[in-house]
Amino acid sequence: MDYTVFPGYNKALIKEFTFDDGETPSSALLLSKANSWIATNDPGKLKVSLTVQFVPLADTADFGDYPPIETVSLCDIVTVIYPKLGISAKAKVIKTVYDSLRERYISVDIGDAKTDIVDAIKSIK
DSSP states (O other): OOOOSSTTOOOOOOOOOOOOTTOOOOHHHHHHHHHHHHHHHOTTSOOOEEEEEOOOGGGSGGGGGSOOOOOOOTTOEEEEEETTTTEEEEEEEEEEEEETTTTEEEEEEEEOTTOOHHHHHHHHO
């Protein structure tokens, strides 16, 4: 498995594992525990947290020129693309702000609520 987020960038994590009573610590057992932790936690996955404000295309004059575009709702999975970094990540829509007087969405929050883009970029190096 390759858990490198960017080619050429490697990240070392310090992780402490415990052994059950009767288990004799060995490199094979440690490797097994490490692989199990990697499979469960996916440390190479880019974490995303964005708030996106927008004007719905349906409210623009040129909307009729485009084919119907899929709407994004709460809990949908969207692809966030960072063109300057040359990467993309899938993230869930976790919050929406709706203006009930204008009957339209004002913004959506995408990703992990505990992370922001600065933390995501820092975690890469």
